[in-house]
Structures are given as C-alpha cells and as structure tokens.
Amino acid sequence: MLLIAFNFVREQRWPIFVLLLWVLLLAFLGLVADIPRMREDLLFLFKQVAVYVVAFSIFFGGSAIYNERKSRRILAVLSKAVRREQYLSGLVLGVTTACAIYCFALGLTGSWTLGAAGFPVSQVWFLMVCLVAACMLAGTVALMFSTFLNPFLAAGATALMLGVPWIASQTVAAGWGYVIPVSALTNTVLKSTFKVPGHNEWFPVGLAVLETLAFWAVAARIFSRVDIAVAVE
Amino acid sequence: MTGMPAALEFEKVSKEYGSFASRQSVRALDGFDLRVETGEIFGFLGPNGAGKSTAIHIAMGFMRPTLGQGQMLGRPFGDAAARRRVGFLAENVALYHRRVDRLMCFYGALNRMGGARLGERAREVLRMVGLQDQAKRNAGKFSRGMVQRAGLAQALMNDPELLILDEPTSALDPLARVMVRELILSAREAGKTIFLSSHLLSEVELVCDRVAVLHRGKLVRMGRTSDLLQSTEQTAIVARGITSDAFGGAVSQNGLVTMTVPISNQRSVMQRVWELGGEIVSVNPVRRSLEQVFLEVTADAQPPQPDGGR
Structure with missing residues (x-):
C-alpha cells in the first residue's frame, strides 16, 4: 500500500509542483507586502489558494485509475501479490499524501505570513488538517466513481455528490453540510477571519475519516468486479 | 504427469464483452478448457482476436469470466497469494519512467520481497535479460525492445514457479530472441512452468513441449508439438x-x-x-511446420472483430 501511494505521488510530482507555485506566490507576497496593512488581502489569497487543493484532490482521485489503465501500467502492478482493495488503499493514501504535501507547504507559508499579521498559528495548522481531511474524502469519492466512469464523468458525479449536501446546507438546514462533510470542512477554512479564526471543531474531521473508509469499502467492492484490461470508455 | 496438480487450468470458461451503447456482446471465449501441466513449456496460439489475451487476463484476475472457473497454482483465478508465485509479461508492456534497477526493486517489493536480496535479485534479472549496463538508465528513455526486456526482467524478479508470457519476443531483435529462448529453456530445466502466447510460430516450435490453438474463443487443436508437426x-x-x-x-x-x-x-x-x-x-x-498446422486449423478465420485482440 505504501509503495503504491509513494509511486502515485512520484507519478504526480509535476502537478504537485505546479500547485506549489501558488504557495510560492503567497510566500512572495509575504516578502514584498506590508503585512499588517495588507493582512485582509493575504488572508483572502490564503483561503483562495487553500481551497484549490480540494478541486485538485478530485482531479487526482478521478484520474488515478484511468491513467494507469490507459497506460497499461496497472497490469504490471496488479500481476503482483497486490489485491484490488490494497491497490485502492494505496491510491487513497497517495491522493491524501499529494494534497498533504501542498497543505504542509501552505501551512508553513500561512504560519509565516498570517502569523505575522496576527492570525493564530495553531489555527492555521488546524485549517490545514481540515483541508487534508476534505481532500482525502473528496479524492476517495472521486476514486470510487472512477472505478466505473471515465475521469470527466467521475469528476462531475463527485461534484454532484459533494455539492448537493452543500446546497441543502445553504437552503434547508446547516446540518446537511455534515452529510458529506467536505463542504463543512471547506467552509471552516473559507469563513475564518482575523476576528474569528474559526473553532477547533474536530467532529467533521472525524466524520470525514469515517466516510473515507466507507467510500473506500464501496470503491473496493465495485473495483473487485471491474475488468481492468478493457478500455474504460 | 496428470497425477500432479496443474499449473494452470481453465474449466469451461466463457467470456462475453458487452457494449452498453450498441447492446451487442462479443464472445471472446466459449467454453474454453485447458490444462497446463507443471514443468512444461506450453505454447498458446491463435489468430488476432481469438481470445488468447482474454484467457490470460482471466487467469491473472484482471477480468472475471462470464461463465466457468479456473485455477492457477492450485488457487482460484485472481488470488493474490498465487500471483506472488507467478511472473507475468503483458503484451505491449508499459513500465513507469524511472531508473530501471529501482523499477525492478519496486516490482519485487510489490511481491513482498525485501532486504539486501531485493537489490541483488534486481541486478541478477537485469543481467539475465542483458540490461546490466542500462541499470541506471530511466526506462522512459528505452527503445521498445529494451522495454520488453525490462518487462521480462520484472516478471522474473520473484523467481516465479509459473511464467506467463504474452508475446514476449514481438519487439526483440534476433539476438534478443535467442536470449529469451535460452531463458525459457533454462527456466524449464529449473522446474518452472512456462505459458507462452506468441505469433512467432518458429519460436514456439523450437521451445514448446505442447501447443494449443485457440480460434474464435474455442480450443481447436492441442497436443504435443512433435505430434502436431508429424504428418x-x-x-x-x-x-x-x-x-x-x-x-x-x-x-x-x-x-x-x-x-x-x-x-x-x-x-x-x-x-x-x-x-x-x-x-x-x-x-x-x-x-510439417507449425505454421502449416496453424493455417490448417484456422483456415476459416475471418478478419478480426473491431474490438478483437483483447
């Protein structure tokens, strides 16, 4: 599982590198800007750069199996003593690690720039934990759909699945945001301000971990019945 | 020999590919029976689209049969523990783009190999396929023939009891073909079983103890190579x-x-x-040559289906 996860991160090193350029931008602004005066702009940029990674986790998760099947590299991997569920676990861990690398870099930069502007550094890291949990769940949902759909449809289905609870939380009741807590976790990041940097609410983080396990189990069940040597389309 | 457990056994295996859009299905395998004995080199022949790769993919657990079942090294198809004792080289093998010695270690580690033995075995298999001088090169920069050699090396990493080779020499030059032939023969000497799918009939004729010809998903001829060639x-x-x-x-x-x-x-x-x-x-x-036998039993071959060759 660790081998497959490490291999996934290695194969995705260029997209991860491109993502990290956004963090570099924030770091650059931290160097040249008058931090106390521009702190609201920096926080806005921090939040914007932070939520990109959730979209990328869907991209990573939705395309992982497809890319491996299309290149036929999956055959050499699954011809070894690797069970399908182990393979999927490796991919979930790989997607989470890829996003965690980004979040770690963003956390470091955020601690420096926002910390200097008065934002609690511990809260920056809590927000990063929320982001990693959101990415892990979003990536796993995308991975589940990608076991039987092509990446575009898998991304669409994932957006729908994550979007419906979010819409319901906005229109019906806030509790709907916890059905699939990606939106709840993302909102924790987006709604943080210098005055109210957010509450350390661990419930959605724990829920995201549990739901990740549930979606992984469903994905493993579906994937065990899929003919992987046949073209996806 | 029949008293020994089979290395590979298909029992009335059928496989249909469905097309959701056209609601049509293609039968790639049709009640396919085959038994490969332990310690033999078995040639698996058939025209394009006959179902050879489908049969191999079912044995490896990449696909599920529509009907029937089978065993590989005494375990049901798709069993991960059985795959640990199997080496597989896919047709048009694709490998990750990284240093080939590290790549071998990666594939070996997937088979639960580890420690100092892993690196040692990686060097050993690269030497066996003639890539020892290329060990530090990135496989992404390899020619097709070298990729095929590296593919063969990864199949040998775990010193497999059963070696399943799908077109192992298709991209190789004559020298490399001789090398693969010698590898196959020495593997048999060491008691391994080799299941060889190939279009290169002269190669099959030279090395295989028994041969089966698959045509339109059905087994149309099987026997000892010497018997088939004897008129x-x-x-x-x-x-x-x-x-x-x-x-x-x-x-x-x-x-x-x-x-x-x-x-x-x-x-x-x-x-x-x-x-x-x-x-x-x-x-x-x-x-007769194996080519003559092959042409004889597949004489009514139609052009392959659009999705044939899977």
Whole structure:
C-alpha cells in the first residue's frame, strides 16, 4: 500500500509542483507586502489558494485509475501479490499524501505570513488538517466513481455528490453540510477571519475519516468486479 | 504427469464483452478448457482476436469470466497469494519512467520481497535479460525492445514457479530472441512452468513441449508439438541412381531424387525405385511446420472483430 501511494505521488510530482507555485506566490507576497496593512488581502489569497487543493484532490482521485489503465501500467502492478482493495488503499493514501504535501507547504507559508499579521498559528495548522481531511474524502469519492466512469464523468458525479449536501446546507438546514462533510470542512477554512479564526471543531474531521473508509469499502467492492484490461470508455 | 496438480487450468470458461451503447456482446471465449501441466513449456496460439489475451487476463484476475472457473497454482483465478508465485509479461508492456534497477526493486517489493536480496535479485534479472549496463538508465528513455526486456526482467524478479508470457519476443531483435529462448529453456530445466502466447510460430516450435490453438474463443487443436508437426499422411522417399522423370512430382537435386508420396503408396514406390536399378537413401515421414498446422486449423478465420485482440 505504501509503495503504491509513494509511486502515485512520484507519478504526480509535476502537478504537485505546479500547485506549489501558488504557495510560492503567497510566500512572495509575504516578502514584498506590508503585512499588517495588507493582512485582509493575504488572508483572502490564503483561503483562495487553500481551497484549490480540494478541486485538485478530485482531479487526482478521478484520474488515478484511468491513467494507469490507459497506460497499461496497472497490469504490471496488479500481476503482483497486490489485491484490488490494497491497490485502492494505496491510491487513497497517495491522493491524501499529494494534497498533504501542498497543505504542509501552505501551512508553513500561512504560519509565516498570517502569523505575522496576527492570525493564530495553531489555527492555521488546524485549517490545514481540515483541508487534508476534505481532500482525502473528496479524492476517495472521486476514486470510487472512477472505478466505473471515465475521469470527466467521475469528476462531475463527485461534484454532484459533494455539492448537493452543500446546497441543502445553504437552503434547508446547516446540518446537511455534515452529510458529506467536505463542504463543512471547506467552509471552516473559507469563513475564518482575523476576528474569528474559526473553532477547533474536530467532529467533521472525524466524520470525514469515517466516510473515507466507507467510500473506500464501496470503491473496493465495485473495483473487485471491474475488468481492468478493457478500455474504460 | 496428470497425477500432479496443474499449473494452470481453465474449466469451461466463457467470456462475453458487452457494449452498453450498441447492446451487442462479443464472445471472446466459449467454453474454453485447458490444462497446463507443471514443468512444461506450453505454447498458446491463435489468430488476432481469438481470445488468447482474454484467457490470460482471466487467469491473472484482471477480468472475471462470464461463465466457468479456473485455477492457477492450485488457487482460484485472481488470488493474490498465487500471483506472488507467478511472473507475468503483458503484451505491449508499459513500465513507469524511472531508473530501471529501482523499477525492478519496486516490482519485487510489490511481491513482498525485501532486504539486501531485493537489490541483488534486481541486478541478477537485469543481467539475465542483458540490461546490466542500462541499470541506471530511466526506462522512459528505452527503445521498445529494451522495454520488453525490462518487462521480462520484472516478471522474473520473484523467481516465479509459473511464467506467463504474452508475446514476449514481438519487439526483440534476433539476438534478443535467442536470449529469451535460452531463458525459457533454462527456466524449464529449473522446474518452472512456462505459458507462452506468441505469433512467432518458429519460436514456439523450437521451445514448446505442447501447443494449443485457440480460434474464435474455442480450443481447436492441442497436443504435443512433435505430434502436431508429424504428418501421418505422407512420406518423403529419397533415392539415387534413377531419374525424376519416372515419378510424377519428384524433385531432382545433386543426383538425389526426392518423392513425397502417400504412406499407402510407399512400398510400391520403393519397389519401383529398385526395379529401375535405383537405391533408396532415406524414407522419412513428412514433418510439417507449425505454421502449416496453424493455417490448417484456422483456415476459416475471418478478419478480426473491431474490438478483437483483447
């Protein structure tokens, strides 16, 4: 599982590198800007750069199996003593690690720039934990759909699945945001301000971990019945 | 040999590919039965789209059969523990783009290999396929033939009991083909079983103990290679001291006259040679090439289906 996860991160090193350029931008602004005066702009940029990674986790998760099947590299991997569920676990861990690398870099930069502007550094890291949990769940949902759909449809289905609870939380009741807590976790990041940097609410983080396990189990069940040597389309 | 457990066994395996859009299905395998004995080199032949790769992918657990079942090394198809004892080289093998020695270690580690033995074995298999000088090179920069060699090396990493090779020499030059042939033969000497799917009939003819021909998803011929190549119908009689004019269809070369005659006529032709004052040099049953056998049993082959070859 660790081998497959490490291999996934290695194969995705260029997209991860491109993502990290956004963090570099924030770091650059931290160097040249008058931090106390521009702190609201920096926080806005921090939040914007932070939520990109959730979209990328869907991209990573939705395309992982497809890319491996299309290149036929999956055959050499699954011809070894690797069970399908182990393979999927490796991919979930790989997607989470890829996003965690980004979040770690963003956390470091955020601690420096926002910390200097008065934002609690511990809260920056809590927000990063929320982001990693959101990415892990979003990536796993995308991975589940990608076991039987092509990446575009898998991304669409994932957006729908994550979007419906979010819409319901906005229109019906806030509790709907916890059905699939990606939106709840993302909102924790987006709604943080210098005055109210957010509450350390661990419930959605724990829920995201549990739901990740549930979606992984469903994905493993579906994937065990899929003919992987046949073209996806 | 039949008392020993089979290395690979298909029992009435059928596989249909469905198309959601056209609601049509293609039957790639149709009640396919096959038993590969432990310690033999088994040749698996068939035209494009016959279902060879489908059968292999089912055995490896990449696909599920629509009907039927099978076993690999005594475990049901798709069993990960059985795959640990199997080496597999896919047709058009694709590998990750990284240093080839590290790549071998990666594939070995997937089979639960580890420690100092891993690196040692990686060097060993790269030497076996003639890539020892390329060990530090990125596989992404390899030619197709070198990728195929690296693919063969990864299949050998775990010193497998059963080696399943799908077109292992298709991209190789003649020297590399000889190397693969020697590898296969030495693997058999070491007690391994080799299941070899190939279009290179001359290679199969040279190394395989038994051969099966698959056509339209069905097994149409199977037997010992020597038996399949032996024709029971005709005999080649070589004589000297006569002219070829006396026998219709005879060929004269360097003073020797060769006649290919039905076995039923063998005695009368030999008597005629002696009556004409000639001398019989040799009488041998006519051997066919595997290509002739292949063409004979797949004579009604249609052009492959659009999604054939899977």
